[in-house]
Amino acid sequence: MTERVEPSDGTCVPAEQGAKGPRGQAEGTPDEGKGQSSEVRTGKSGLVVEAKGLTRVYRRGAERIRALKGIDLGIRPGEFLGLVGHSGAGKTTLLNLVGLMDHPTEGRLSVLGHDVSSRRRRMDALRRENIGFVFQEFYLISTLTALENVLLPGMWGGADGNSKDRARHLLERVGLGRRMTHRPSELSGGEMQRVAVARALVHEPKLLLADEPTGNLDTRTRDDIFALLKELNEKEGLTVVVTTHDRGLEDRFGRIVRLEDGSVVG
Amino acid sequence: MKWVYLAFKNLVRRRTRTTLTVLGVAIAIAVLYSLFQFQRGYQSRLKDELGALGAHVLVVPKGCPYEAATIALHGGKWPRYMDEGLLDKVQKNPGVAQAAGVIMDAVFLPDGRNVILLGIDEEYAKLRPAWKLRGNWFESDSSVILGTSAADEAGVGPGDEWTIPGRDVTLKVSAVLERTKTQDDGFVFLPRRTLQGIFGLEGKLVTILIKARNVDRTDELVASLRADEVDMNVFPLTELLNTIGDLMASTRVFVSAVIVIALIIGTVGVLNTVLMAVFERTREIGMMKAMGGSRSDIFRLVWAETMLTTLAGGLVGVAVAIASSRLVEAFIRGMIPFAPEGSLIGFSLPTLAACVGLSLALGLFAGFYPAWRASGVRPVEAIKAD
Numbered sequence: 175m176t177e178r179v180e181p182s183d184g185t186c187v188p189a190e191q192g193a194k195g196p197r198g199q200a201e202g203t204p205d206e207g208k209g210q211s212s213e214v215r216t217g218k219s220g221l222v223v224e225a226k227g228l229t230r231v232y233r234r235g236a237e238r239i240r241a242l243k244g245i246d247l248g249i250r251p252g253e254f255l256g257l258v259g260h261s262g263a264g265k266t267t268l269l270n271l272v273g274l275m276d277h278p279t280e281g282r283l284s285v286l287g288h289d290v291s292s293r294r295r296r297m298d299a300l301r302r303e304n305i306g307f308v309f310q311e312f313y314l315i316s317t318l319t320a321l322e323n324v325l326l327p328g329m330w331g332g333a334d335g336n337s338k339d340r341a342r343h344l345l346e347r348v349g350l351g352r353r354m355t356h357r358p359s360e361l362s363g364g365e366m367q368r369v370a371v372a373r374a375l376v377h378e379p380k381l382l383l384a385d386e387p388t389g390n391l392d393t394r395t396r397d398d399i400f401a402l403l404k405e406l407n408e409k410e411g412l413t414v415v416v417t418t419h420d421r422g423l424e425d426r427f428g429r430i431v432r433l434e435d436g437s438v439v440g
Numbered sequence: 441m442k443w444v445y446l447a448f449k450n451l452v453r454r455r456t457r458t459t460l461t462v463l464g465v466a467i468a469i470a471v472l473y474s475l476f477q478f479q480r481g482y483q484s485r486l487k488d489e490l491g492a493l494g495a496h497v498l499v500v501p502k503g504c505p506y507e508a509a510t511i512a513l514h515g516g517k518w519p520r521y522m523d524e525g526l527l528d529k530v531q532k533n534p535g536v537a538q539a540a541g542v543i544m545d546a547v548f549l550p551d552g553r554n555v556i557l558l559g560i561d562e563e564y565a566k567l568r569p570a571w572k573l574r575g576n577w578f579e580s581d582s583s584v585i586l587g588t589s590a591a592d593e594a595g596v597g598p599g600d601e602w603t604i605p606g607r608d609v610t611l612k613v614s615a616v617l618e619r620t621k622t623q624d625d626g627f628v629f630l631p632r633r634t635l636q637g638i639f640g641l642e643g644k645l646v647t648i649l650i651k652a653r654n655v656d657r658t659d660e661l662v663a664s665l666r667a668d669e670v671d672m673n674v675f676p677l678t679e680l681l682n683t684i685g686d687l688m689a690s691t692r693v694f695v696s697a698v699i700v701i702a703l704i705i706g707t708v709g710v711l712n713t714v715l716m717a718v719f720e721r722t723r724e725i726g727m728m729k730a731m732g733g734s735r736s737d738i739f740r741l742v743w744a745e746t747m748l749t750t751l752a753g754g755l756v757g758v759a760v761a762i763a764s765s766r767l768v769e770a771f772i773r774g775m776i777p778f779a780p781e782g783s784l785i786g787f788s789l790p791t792l793a794a795c796v797g798l799s800l801a802l803g804l805f806a807g808f809y810p811a812w813r814a815s816g817v818r819p820v821e822a823i824k825a826d
Contacts, residue, residue: 275730275819301819302732313727317449327731329443377732 222381222413223249223272227281230267241267243436244281249415254407256427257417263433265417266385272415273383274301286380302330306374308403310386312366314358314373320345320365321354324372337376344372348402364395371402375412382406384416388423400426443737447744454717458749461713465753465802466760468706469795472699473761474768476791479692481784489622494567495540495649496658498675499530499665515556515627517546521644522672529668530648535661538651540564543632545639547605555590555605557628559635567649568624574598575615581634583614587625591616602628609638648672703802706753710806714746718814725814726821739815746807747800754799758792761785 228245231238242264249255249272257265270276271283274290274297282291286304290297314323321341328337345354348368358366367387374382384403388396400423407414407428416427424430432440451458501520527541540563547555558564565571573585575598584602586594596602596613603610611630619625636642650665652658658676665674718725725738733741761768765785772784 270820273730273819298729298732298734301730302734307727307730309727311723313724315446315449315453315724317453318446326446326728329446330728330732330734330737373731 219248220250221248221284222251222253222286223247223415224284225271225278225281226283228268228271228278228283229280230264230271230276231279241436242271242278245436245438247431247438249413251413252407252411253413253415254404254428255413255415256424256430257415257433258419258421258424258430259433260419262435263419264436265419265433267436268433269383269385269415269417272381273305273307302327303377304380306377306379306382308367308370308374308382308384308387310389312358312370312390314366314369316358319355319357320350320361320369320372323358323369324376326373327377340378341372341376344375345369348372362395363391364398367391367395367399368402371399371406375406380413382412382414384414386417386419388418388420396420396423443741444744444748447741447748450741450745451748457713457717461710461749462753462756464709465706465750465799466757468699468702469754469757469799470761470764471702472798473758473791473795474765474772474785475692475695475699476794477761477765477785477788478769478772480788480791481786485784494569494651496652496655496677497650497662497665498677498680499526499648499650500673500675501646502671502673515544515546515558515623518544518646521641521646522648524643524645526669526672527645527648530650530665533661533664533668535653535657535664536650537653538563538566540567540649541632541645542647542649543635543639543641543644544646545635545641547607549605555628556626557604557630557635559630559632561632564649567651570620571624572618573615574618575613577614578631579612579614581631582611583631584611585615585617585629586613587617587627587629588619589625590628604638607638703798707802707806710746710750710802711809714742714749714807714810715813717745718742718810718817721814722817722821725817726819729817729819735815738817739811742811742814743804743807746810747803750799750803750806751796754796754802757799758795762787 225245225247228242228247229240230242231240233239245264245268247268257268259265267276271278272285274285278291282289284290286300288300290300314320315326318326321338324341324345325337328341342351342354345351348371350365350368350372353361353365358369361369367390371387374384382403387403388399391399403414403416404426406412416423418424430440431438499522501518501522503520521543524541527539530536530539540560542564543559545557545559547557549555562577565577575585578585586596586602591597591613594602596616598613598615600613601610602613611634617624630638636644650661652661658678662674662676662679665672725733728738728741762785765783769783769785
């Protein structure tokens with residue numbers, strides 16, 4: 175595959191080439207498969223996410239707000255991508271579109287090889303099976319234990335017999351092996367976000383999307399959570415997209431897409 | 441983990457709100473259960489009591505028929521009497537198989553209780569084939585037969601002496617009735633002439649109980665008795681049953697209207713509570729949809745939460761109604777002119793099932809709109825717009 179995606183700032187990102195991490199390591203290449211990336215379905219371009227001329231316009235009364243203005247973007251399997259920018263830049267809007275939670279007003283969007291541009295197309299199953307979400311506010315159910323919270327996504331559509339084992343394994347993986355029966359009120363902010371990360375991974379997604387996952391955490395906990403996401407990306411080849419306005423994190427991503435006023439600026 | 445478990449956990453999360461909602465439903469259902477059960481119990485016990493009279497037609501002095509029914513069924517002091525001569529006339533009617541004249545009076549005790557005395561003869565006993573005596577029929581004019589409760593209260597048995605409270609008259613207990621589970625258990629029976637003599641009611645009767653020769657021709661018998669004599673009220677017991685039933689039915693319509701209004705208010709209350717909870721949980725619901733929950737999953741979850749709430753309300757309501765049945769019964773008895781003896785509000789599986797079914801139906805109605813609203817929440821709501 176040699177198709178190239180041209181970001182709106184004019185910088186071409188070759189699809190067949192791994193993006194460089196901060197340490198100059200290639201990420202997401204097939205030989206580094208590590209379970210997740212080797213199974214990821216991509217489009218003809220070999221991209222997990224491919225957007226061309228992506229525009230999202232909202233109506234607020236008579237006013238039309240252009241939240242995204244013709245964005246071009248390509249995300250490769252196994253990439254650790256940061257969507258950065260100030261508040262109102264459009265990064266969450268872009269994440270919503272990539273996460274199949276919203277439809278573009280104009281432009282073409284392909285996620286995991288599926289053309290998802292059409293508003294008429296229902297994305298529930300595709301999202302349920304392939305995408306994991308981590309939110310700024312953890313949204314843990316206070317009356318459920320950590321383990322039960324992780325099992326929550328498996329409840330829809332019927333969890334298989336292995337889901338409990340997988341949930342236990344994931345909680346151990348995020349360092350909460352001894353906190354499985356604790357309720358959210360008994361966990362720290364960092365621990366709650368770790369539970370949320372485990373919850374996002376329980377159905378073995380191909381793509382992990384995190385919206386300001388460290389926005390509610392102190393610096394030390396922020397670094398812990400970020401290190402966890404990075405580790406999941408590096409060791410398991412999981413494609414991770416994170417939005418943040420924290421400039422202190424920018425150098426830790428494999429690649430950064432900077433947004434400003436609905437456009438990619440760098 | 442099952443979604444019903446999650447629905448339950450969501451309710452536990454908002455304990456106070458859930459408790460208050462359950463309480464609201466419980467009150468409506470408790471009132472409903474009590475009313476249903478009272479109506480059923482009333483009709484059933486009334487039939488039993490009238491059946492225990494062993495008669496088809498009741499003759500009483502002129503006056504309020506409900507008062508007459510109360511006196512005939514429960515006994516008591518009623519300052520209306522018929523001439524004893526009417527009994528002969530009645531007995532001569534070809535449609536009459538048996539007729540028993542009864543005189544009644546009551547003695548009121550200082551503690552508020554009363555002792556009801558019935559003056560009867562052997563004809564009365566023939567209307568009570570189920571009676572079993574521990575002892576013998578009246579051995580003399582100064583004999584007395586006590587119902588089992590009356591005997592227990594007085595602490596006497598066959599062969600003992602019993603004095604009419606407040607009167608210097610001592611009688612010999614010739615027998616004690618074995619328990620009949622009717623009003624007879626509380627009565628004291630004397631030879632009719634003896635009672636008339638003690639209370640100065642010679643030649644007077646309060647009731648004549650009539651057993652028809654042909655039950656299918658009771659109406660003809662009643663018509664002929666009414667034509668013969670104008671100084672008495674003649675009631676077929678079926679008519680009395682229907683009349684009292686009609687009286688109860690008219691109150692039932694009114695109380696049912698109150699209950700329907702209470703249920704509507706309950707439904708709106710539950711709807712409002714669940715809808716508020718849905719609005720508060722918009723982001724959480726968005727998270728669930730982002731995590732793969734479909735419209736039907738969310739609809740089912742919120743609907744289940746509502747139905748669990750109303751089901752709990754229904755069960756608590758029925759439990760409260762059964763637990764407080766004595767109190768409620770005493771209250772209702774105080775409000776209506778006549779009620780049969782025995783427990784009227786008790787445990788009943790059909791009534792329980794009806795109330796639980798109704799509470800579920802309430803949940804179905806009240807939960808539909810909030811569940812529909814919740815199912816329409818978009819997953820994007822979980823992510824705060826930047």
